[in-house]
Every structure is written in structure tokens, then in C-alpha cells.
Amino acid sequence: MNTRRTFLGRAFGACSALFAARGLSAQMQMQMPMPMPPASANPQPPRTVAPHSHLSSPASVPTQVVTTDVGDLAYTMDGSTKVFRLTAEVLRQKIHPDKTIDLWGFNGTAPGPTIQVTQGDHVRVVFENHLPEPCSLHWHGFEDMIGNDGMPGISQEPVKPGGRYVYEFDIHQSGTYFYHSHMAMQEMTGMLGGFIMHPRTPYHPHCDKDFLLHLQEYAVLPNNTVPNTMNMEYNWLLLNGKAGPASTPLIVCQGDRVRIRFVNLGMDHHPMHIHGYTFQVTGTEGGRIPQTAWWPGTTVLVGVAQARDIEITADRVGDWMLHCHLPHHMMNQMSSNVGSMTRRPGMGQPAGVDMNTGMGMLQGTPGAPSGDDYGTSLGRGMGFGSAADMATANGPLAQPKAMNAMPGMAGMAADIAANANTVPGFPQDAYMEGPSMAMDQRVDKPENYGLRAGWSGYMMGMMNFLRVLPPDKYDEVIARMKQANRPNDPYASLLQKNS
Ligand SMILES: [Cu+2]
Numbered sequence: 001m002n003t004r005r006t007f008l009g010r011a012f013g014a015c016s017a018l019f020a021a022r023g024l025s026a027q028m029q030m031q032m033p034m035p036m037p038p039a040s041a042n043p044q045p046p047r048t049v050a051p052h053s054h055l056s057s058p059a060s061v062p063t064q065v066v067t068t069d070v071g072d073l074a075y076t077m078d079g080s081t082k083v084f085r086l087t088a089e090v091l092r093q094k095i096h097p098d099k100t101i102d103l104w105g106f107n108g109t110a111p112g113p114t115i116q117v118t119q120g121d122h123v124r125v126v127f128e129n130h131l132p133e134p135c136s137l138h139w140h141g142f143e144d145m146i147g148n149d150g151m152p153g154i155s156q157e158p159v160k161p162g163g164r165y166v167y168e169f170d171i172h173q174s175g176t177y178f179y180h181s182h183m184a185m186q187e188m189t190g191m192l193g194g195f196i197m198h199p200r201t202p203y204h205p206h207c208d209k210d211f212l213l214h215l216q217e218y219a220v221l222p223n224n225t226v227p228n229t230m231n232m233e234y235n236w237l238l239l240n241g242k243a244g245p246a247s248t249p250l251i252v253c254q255g256d257r258v259r260i261r262f263v264n265l266g267m268d269h270h271p272m273h274i275h276g277y278t279f280q281v282t283g284t285e286g287g288r289i290p291q292t293a294w295w296p297g298t299t300v301l302v303g304v305a306q307a308r309d310i311e312i313t314a315d316r317v318g319d320w321m322l323h324c325h326l327p328h329h330m331m332n333q334m335s336s337n338v339g340s341m342t343r344r345p346g347m348g349q350p351a352g353v354d355m356n357t358g359m360g361m362l363q364g365t366p367g368a369p370s371g372d373d374y375g376t377s378l379g380r381g382m383g384f385g386s387a388a389d390m391a392t393a394n395g396p397l398a399q400p401k402a403m404n405a406m407p408g409m410a411g412m413a414a415d416i417a418a419n420a421n422t423v424p425g426f427p428q429d430a431y432m433e434g435p436s437m438a439m440d441q442r443v444d445k446p447e448n449y450g451l452r453a454g455w456s457g458y459m460m461g462m463m464n465f466l467r468v469l470p471p472d473k474y475d476e477v478i479a480r481m482k483q484a485n486r487p488n489d490p491y492a493s494l495l496q497k498n499s
Contacts (some may be wrong), residue, residue: 062199065212087130125237140177150179209250247464249448
């Protein structure tokens with residue numbers, strides 16, 4: 001079969017070859033007497049391709065996890081010890097074409113790079129602190145010695161600026177784990193990362209693709225670049241450090257079995273939803289779930305400090321949405337600090353008032369806290385944002401400036417009813433998603449190749465694609481990804497596999 005695969009690979013490209021081989025395998029199966037399928041309360045539509053074939057990659061080797069937009073932490077060997085070097089540092093990160101913010105992370109990214117090890121490994125992590133304040137690293141979910149727990153002031157001295165600490169682990173667990181600063185505000189400004197422990201014996205069934213998505217939120221007030229870690233209202237919702245449409249799609253080939261690992265080290269819980277598929281939840285932050293206890297769903301709630309692994313067989317082609325289902329987490333630059341949900345005059349929000357008044361919390365008439373006079377203005381008058389930019393709608397802050405920035409806006413009038421301004425509640429999404437928000441070119445990358453024109457006007461915040469591509473399209477996208485030849489490409493392990 002290897003010979004056949006090599007030949008087909010040369011002839012058609014990796015996925016075409018795989019697909020052809022799967023077709024052959026399906027034909028061969030068709031000649032065999034087929035067992036009756038078990039009765040099911042939820043009959044599945046007929047598969048268009050055979051389920052996973054071992055031809056795609058040997059099941060004896062776990063598939064490397066791809067952390068889109070983040071990548072992996074490389075290691076060196078010291079005898080039989082895997083040595084990782086993790087440096088906490090201040091960095092700037094472009095989370096969206098129009099937003100670059102100051103974060104704290106590791107080795108140039110926030111979240112930090114993913115560490116991947118295998119059960120049975122002896123692992124050393126040399127941690128260096130390049131932050132302006134003390135820090136230590138907690139290894140979340142690890143069953144190990146207290147001295148490696150990373151709890152500052154409890155299990156170790158905090159690592160001072162310029163200092164280092166060496167953590168050592170004997171890996172006996174397997175599953176989706178993580179590391180993070182155990183200082184809460186540091187964690188909220190990006191100091192977290194994934195730690196994958198591959199099982200010594202690969203899980204069954206084998207997954208052809210394996211992805212990790214970090215769920216994150218930041219509160220970055222208008223005209224600011226530093227997340228306000230004290231704020232409890234978030235306006236930037238991210239997957240792997242990028243807000244939609246800047247996040248990178250998960251690329252899979254039709255017929256692949258796919259695992260997606262969600263990790264939540266933030267302040268909010270996220271109901272992660274996938275279109276077009278019913279998945280099985282196959283793992284938690286406590287490791288693999290026995291197959292008899294997997295549960296089906298189309299949305300899985302990923303609570304704070306939890307991981308949830310889901311698996312599907314990607315047999316239906318499409319650019320399927322994969323997103324948090326909280327409506328406010330499907331938007332960018334959301335903030336009640338910059339305007340009210342009304343276009344009616346006289347209902348703007350007060351600026352420059354104290355927090356009690358501005359948040360409408362404890363006092364005032366009529367009907368505080370819900371009175372019209374007391375919409376939120378948190379941050380106004382506190383030196384954040386511009387007090388001049390008092391909006392009266394969900395629409396832009398400064399009309400001419402915004403109109404210039406969004407040429408598509410001019411064409412939107414045609415989509416708006418003539419009496420729109422007299423309709424209570426207008427606008428809701430009219431100026432928040434649609435053609436005026438499209439920025440296909442500005443977020444162009446090989447993984448977006450072939451998406452429907454204007455797609456980016458409808459994708460924000462914690463939204464992404466699972467792109468299940470037919471073999472020919474898959475091969476084309478993979479070829480473009482290879483051609484891009486990006487340094488430290490998060491997709492490197494997948495691209496090597498497809499070479
Ligand atoms: Cu969410």
C-alpha cells in the first residue's frame with residue numbers, strides 16, 4: 001500500500017492520493033458482505049467518503065498538534081532529557097489589522113508557544129523572567145512534585161526580573177494541559193500556553209489532524225494599546241491571539257478525522273459551537289475520556305481553566321463556522337463605553353462622571369441603575385479614551401473618519417430601509433457586520449484561499465473556520481501554504497506530513 005500511496009502521491013498530490021486510496025479501499029469494502037449498521041435514534045446522512053484510513057499517517061505515531069497563529073516551542077536533547085527554554089517577555093502583537101496591543105507572553109507570542117512531549121519523557125523547562133516584575137510558572141493539571149508546582153511564595157520563591165528557574169518533570173500523564181503565570185493579572189495579559197502530553201500508545205481512533213485553540217479575552221479601551229486587566233467587560237475576543245477575521249482557519253481534507261482541543265485560561269466561559277457536525281467530547285483537562293463515556297454535542301461549554309477535546313470525522317465539505325456562541329464574543333471592539341444602543345437624541349451617555357454615576361450603579365434618578373441617564377461610561381474622565389468621542393449609536397464614533405476608513409459603508413444605504421431611523425432598535429447589526437466591514441485583502445493568507453468574496457465582513461471576535469476541503473482544493477491550499485515558506489510556521493508539522 002505504501003508503494004501505491006507513493007505512486008498516487010506523485011501523480012495527484014498528498015490528499016488526492018489519500019482520497020483515491022480511500023476510494024479504492026471503499027470499493028474493496030463494497031465487495032465484502034457489509035454488516036448491518038446498528039440502529040440509531042439519530043441516523044446520520046450517508047457518508048460521501050470512507051471513514052478514516054490508516055493510509056494517511058501511521059497510527060503508531062501521534063499526530064502533532066497544530067496551534068494556529070502561535071506554533072510550537074522547539075527543544076534540544078540533554079542526554080535523554082527534552083530541554084525547553086521559555087522566556088517571559090513584553091511584546092507587541094497585532095491581534096487584528098486595525099489593532100496592535102501590548103501584551104506579556106512567552107518567546108514572542110501571547111499565548112506562548114505550545115510544548116509537545118510524549119508520555120514517558122523526562123522534561124526540563126528553563127524559565128527566564130524578562131518582565132519588569134516577579135513571576136513564576138504554574139503547570140496546570142500536572143501530577144508532579146510540589147517543588148515544580150510554580151506557586152509563587154508557596155512552593156517557590158517568585159522569579160525576579162532577570163532571574164531564572166528550572167522545572168523538571170517526569171511525564172506520566174497524557175492529554176491537553178497548560179502552563180500559565182500564577183499571578184492573576186499577568187495571566188490576563190497573555191501569560192499562558194499549551195502543554196500537550198501525547199500518549200505513549202496513540203489514542204484510537206487515530207486523528208489525522210489535531211488542533212489547539214486558546215480562548216482569550218482582553219479589555220482594551222478605545223485609543224489604548226494596553227489591556228485593562230482590572231476591567232471585567234471585554235471588547236476583544238480572541239482565538240490563539242487573533243480576533244476574527246485575522247484568525248487562521250483550520251485546514252483539513254475531506255475524510256480526515258479531526259481533533260480540536262479548546263483551552264480556556266481567561267475570565268469568561270465560552271460555549272464553543274461548530275456548524276455542520278455533531279462532535280464527540282473525547283477529553284477534558286483531566287485527560288482522555290474512555291470511549292464509552294464520550295458525549296455528543298454541537299456546542300461544548302469550555303469553562304475557565306478547562307480544556308475540552310472534541311473529535312469529528314470531517315466527511316462533509318464546506319467552510320464551517322467554529323465559534324463561541326456568546327453574541328458579544330462574536331464582535332470586535334465591543335464596548336458600552338463608547339456609545340449607547342440608540343439613535344434617538346438625548347439618550348447619549350454621560351462622560352467624565354464618577355464610577356458610581358457612570359456605571360449607573362448606586363444612585364440617581366430615574367430608576368437607577370437602569371435609567372436612561374446612567375448608561376455606562378466606565379473609563380471616561382479617568383484618562384482612558386477620548387471624552388470627545390461620544391457616540392449616539394452602535395455606529396461609528398466619528399462619522400467622517402469612520403466613513404473614510406470603511407469605503408464599503410457608502411454602498412450600504414441601499415441595504416437600509418428608508419424608515420430605518422424611526423424603527424425602535426435600529427441599528428442592530430447594520431453597521432457592525434456586512435460589506436462595510438469586509439477586509440479580505442488585509443487578512444489575506446494561503447489558508448483563506450478560495451473563501452467566498454466578502455467573507456471577512458461577517459467574521460469577528462472568537463470566530464473561525466473549520467475548512468473541510470475536497471482533495472483537489474486541499475492540495476492547492478497546502479501547496480500555497482508551503483510556498484509561503486513562513487518562518488516558524490505553526491502548520492509546519494502538517495506541511496511536512498503532506499510533502
Ligand atoms: Cu465566548
